[in-house]
Amino acid sequence: MNTQKPHIIDGINELKQISEWKTMTCLTGMRPTGKLHLGHYVGALKNWIEMEKIPNIRNYFLIADYQALGDYLDDPEKIRQSVKDIVIDWLSVGLDPKKSCFIVQSYVPEFAELAFYLNMFATYSEVMRNPTLKDEIAKIEKRESNNGISIGFINYPVSQVADILLPRGEIVPVWEDQIPHIELARKIIDRVNKKTGTDFPLPKALLSDIPRLTGIDGKEKMSKSLWNAIMISDSLPEIRKKVQKMYTDPNKTSVESEWNVENHVVFMYLDIFYEDKEYIRNLKKRYTEGWPDSIGDGELKQILVATLDAFISPIREKRTYYEAHLEIIKEVIDSWATRFRTEAKELLLELRAKMKIADYGA
Amino acid sequence: MNTQKPHIIDGINELKQISEWKTMTCLTGMRPTGKLHLGHYVGALKNWIEMEKIPNIRNYFLIADYQALGDYLDDPEKIRQSVKDIVIDWLSVGLDPKKSCFIVQSYVPEFAELAFYLNMFATYSEVMRNPTLKDEIAKIEKRESNNGISIGFINYPVSQVADILLPRGEIVPVWEDQIPHIELARKIIDRVNKKTGTDFPLPKALLSDIPRLTGIDGKEKMSKSLWNAIMISDSLPEIRKKVQKMYTDPNKTSVESEWNVENHVVFMYLDIFYEDKEYIRNLKKRYTEGWPDSIGDGELKQILVATLDAFISPIREKRTYYEAHLEIIKEVIDSWATRFRTEAKELLLELRAKMKIADYGA
Numbered sequence: 101m102n103t104q105k106p107h108i109i110d111g112i113n114e115l116k117q118i119s120e121w122k123t124m125t126c127l128t129g130m131r132p133t134g135k136l137h138l139g140h141y142v143g144a145l146k147n148w149i150e151m152e153k154i155p156n157i158r159n160y161f162l163i164a165d166y167q168a169l170g171d172y173l174d175d176p177e178k179i180r181q182s183v184k185d186i187v188i189d190w191l192s193v194g195l196d197p198k199k200s201c202f203i204v205q206s207y208v209p210e211f212a213e214l215a216f217y218l219n220m221f222a223t224y225s226e227v228m229r230n231p232t233l234k235d236e237i238a239k240i241e242k243r244e245s246n247n248g249i250s251i252g253f254i255n256y257p258v259s260q261v262a263d264i265l266l267p268r269g270e271i272v273p274v275w276e277d278q279i280p281h282i283e284l285a286r287k288i289i290d291r292v293n294k295k296t297g298t299d300f301p302l303p304k305a306l307l308s309d310i311p312r313l314t315g316i317d318g319k320e321k322m323s324k325s326l327w328n329a330i331m332i333s334d335s336l337p338e339i340r341k342k343v344q345k346m347y348t349d350p351n352k353t354s355v356e357s358e359w360n361v362e363n364h365v366v367f368m369y370l371d372i373f374y375e376d377k378e379y380i381r382n383l384k385k386r387y388t389e390g391w392p393d394s395i396g397d398g399e400l401k402q403i404l405v406a407t408l409d410a411f412i413s414p415i416r417e418k419r420t421y422y423e424a425h426l427e428i429i430k431e432v433i434d435s436w437a438t439r440f441r442t443e444a445k446e447l448l449l450e451l452r453a454k455m456k457i458a459d460y461g462a
Numbered sequence: 463m464n465t466q467k468p469h470i471i472d473g474i475n476e477l478k479q480i481s482e483w484k485t486m487t488c489l490t491g492m493r494p495t496g497k498l499h500l501g502h503y504v505g506a507l508k509n510w511i512e513m514e515k516i517p518n519i520r521n522y523f524l525i526a527d528y529q530a531l532g533d534y535l536d537d538p539e540k541i542r543q544s545v546k547d548i549v550i551d552w553l554s555v556g557l558d559p560k561k562s563c564f565i566v567q568s569y570v571p572e573f574a575e576l577a578f579y580l581n582m583f584a585t586y587s588e589v590m591r592n593p594t595l596k597d598e599i600a601k602i603e604k605r606e607s608n609n610g611i612s613i614g615f616i617n618y619p620v621s622q623v624a625d626i627l628l629p630r631g632e633i634v635p636v637w638e639d640q641i642p643h644i645e646l647a648r649k650i651i652d653r654v655n656k657k658t659g660t661d662f663p664l665p666k667a668l669l670s671d672i673p674r675l676t677g678i679d680g681k682e683k684m685s686k687s688l689w690n691a692i693m694i695s696d697s698l699p700e701i702r703k704k705v706q707k708m709y710t711d712p713n714k715t716s717v718e719s720e721w722n723v724e725n726h727v728v729f730m731y732l733d734i735f736y737e738d739k740e741y742i743r744n745l746k747k748r749y750t751e752g753w754p755d756s757i758g759d760g761e762l763k764q765i766l767v768a769t770l771d772a773f774i775s776p777i778r779e780k781r782t783y784y785e786a787h788l789e790i791i792k793e794v795i796d797s798w799a800t801r802f803r804t805e806a807k808e809l810l811l812e813l814r815a816k817m818k819i820a821d822y823g824a
Contacts, residue, residue, distance in 0.1 A: 166578075166582075169582065169817060169819065170581075170582035173582060173583070173657045173658070173817075174657060176817050176818035176819070177818055179818070180818055206814075206819045209575045209810075212574060212575045212578035212579070213571045213574045213575055213578075215578060216528075216574035216575075216577060216578060216614070216617075217574070219532075219612060219613045219614035219617055220528075220531065220532035220535060220612055220614040221535070221612070222612060222613045222614075223610075223611060223612055223613065224611040224612065224613050224615070224616050225611070227613050248585075249585060249586040249587070250581060250582055250583070250584060250585055250586065251581045251584045251585065251586050251589050251616070251617065251620055252578070252581035252582040252584075253586070254586050254613070254616065255578075255581055255613065255617065258613055295535045295536060296535070448571075452568075455531060455535075455538050456538035456539055456541070456542055457531065457538070457568045
């Protein structure tokens with residue numbers, strides 16, 4: 101445990117140790133921005149699958165669609181489709197709704213109600229200091245009109261605190277730059293506890309040690325909006341086309357240094373997705389040392405296409421199945437919404453009682 | 463109808479004309495800041511009683527306690543007591559829960575949910591332009607620390623729009639300085655209608671032609687926090703004590719002008735509360751013309767004490783009854799909360815359907 105920062109858990113191995121003697125609730129999620137890509141898999145889903153295997157961890161996987169709904173008021177159908185796609189992706193990579201709670205935020209209006217109460221405990225100035233919010237506002241203000249910022253957007257750091265608190269989340273997987281969100285959550289929940297006498301858990305950040313996956317351009321992190329993403333639903337021709345476009349070492353005409361292999365995008369992906377690490381070491385040797393057993397980018401790309409297709413095709417197969425059985429998706433969403441709303445209502449009743457807000461009339 | 467400003471209805475007589483050919487919903491309310499005083503009666507309750515008599519008007523009387531809860535996080539019991547006191551006051555002055563809907567905001571979490579959705583439609587800049595919000599923020603910022611502004615407070619102009627929309631309010635009684643709130647409500651609800659295809663009414667302001675009642679100091683408008691208020695629950699000794707303290711004309715040693723009578727606080731109250739206007743005209747004559755039938759401040763005050771006590775004592779009597787029968791208060795609050803929540807849920811389902819947010823899981 102990082103004693104300097106008691107609210108940070110340094111990676112999944114530290115979590116495994118802690119959870120040996122304690123049952124814990126983990127809240128993590130995604131925004132519905134469409135089908136998922138390999139970056140989501142490497143940066144999140146792979147870890148979530150690991151988390152599901154830890155016996156004492158209860159996982160809540162959230163699809164945070166409220167903010168997205170606000171951003172796509174003119175095209176809400178897009179968000180609905182995204183939500184479906186994400187649940188299909190989650191099931192297809194092997195996440196298990198029997199073990200974990202899959203929550204679609206907008207199916208649980210208790211999130212909105214809790215955010216409304218938490219707003220009373222959060223100060224305007226501390227919310228406006230949130231670095232992500234500041235960045236986003238700066239971005240929006242650079243545009244022609246800054247009318248674009250909704251009051252809902254200003255509320256989103258507190259809305260995220262509600263996302264964590266409603267399932268009584270104790271662990272939130274984050275990257276380093278998201279730690280201020282956890283710190284804000286702790287501050288607000290601590291204030292609720294002190295002012296009202298509740299005993300809600302202060303969440304800890306589970307720090308990711310996995311770097312974000314670089315896109316096929318070799319420059320930016322993988323993102324659908326940057327057109328540098330391989331989707332976990334891509335077909336073999338799509339995978340092939342994208343791998344063909346991949347950045348490779350532009351100096352590959354003379355003898356190469358190890359350094360160049362390290363930044364070679366095709367190898368970057370092979371390192372992650374090819375199981376037999378010995379084989380990859382050998383490929384790198386052949387690639388850098390050249391003659392007599394040299395291998396070129398063309399062959400490497402063929403190997404990567406086969407590797408990615410081997411990884412993606414079982415996922416794709418399951419995807420096809422779920423797309424033909426959308427009633428399963430609906431059932432997962434609906435039944436979890438019902439079950440989770442029962443828990444959520446209990447938390448709200450507890451908070452309302454402590455705040456001396458009388459019972460609901462109904 | 464004010465054709466320049468189609469969103470303004472000029473007083474209750476204009477409303478009576480409009481409502482002859484149209485059923486309309488009126489939303490009005492109070493913040494729970496304790497027992498009510500004569501200023502509340504003159505400025506609001508008297509009109510509400512009138513409104514209840516107009517056949518085609520359906521009235522919703524709201525106790526807006528969410529904001530107050532945020533302001534008194536350390537003393538929530540105070541707000542609960544206030545809510546009870548207000549319902550007792552409303553019943554005691556003759557408002558009729560058989561005719562009108564009495565709503566306690568915090569009993570209806572649908573207000574919070576609706577405000578959360580409306581936040582997506584309201585821009586940060588238009589909310590921050592709201593004059594009341596600007597004034598309040600300026601006041602708070604003058605204090606030692608401006609940490610005092612909660613994010614909930616920033617949300618309150620939109621929260622007020624939710625208060626109007628949830629009962630599908632078409633008419634909102636306001637004073638002139640509150641018109642910007644109605645204009646914001648119209649703007650946001652219009653945006654909801656245009657973006658989602660709902661057909662929610664755009665509220666109109668029912669402009670009050672009654673000046674706000676001046677306090678017993680003769681300077682500021684009546685307000686409990688300025689210690690210049692006569693409560694509608696005051697006992698005879700309390701009324702007497704307060705009337706004794708009343709400002710009277712400091713120049714009353716020589717012959718008086720009519721003007722001085724106009725600004726004489728005791729006459730100000732007699733004008734409002736004494737039924738027989740002829741009798742008051744005569745008193746004024748005796749007071750200003752002096753000899754041979756002169757009357758002094760002492761006698762005037764005795765008349766006012768009797769007048770106010772005659773007005774307040776039946777209210778006080780009913781108050782005593784209701785305080786001994788708090789189960790009636792509870793029943794009014796609870797049964798209306800239940801009934802109103804059914805309506806509220808319908809509106810939310812309608813809005814959610816138009817926003818393509820799927821049905822709740824439960």
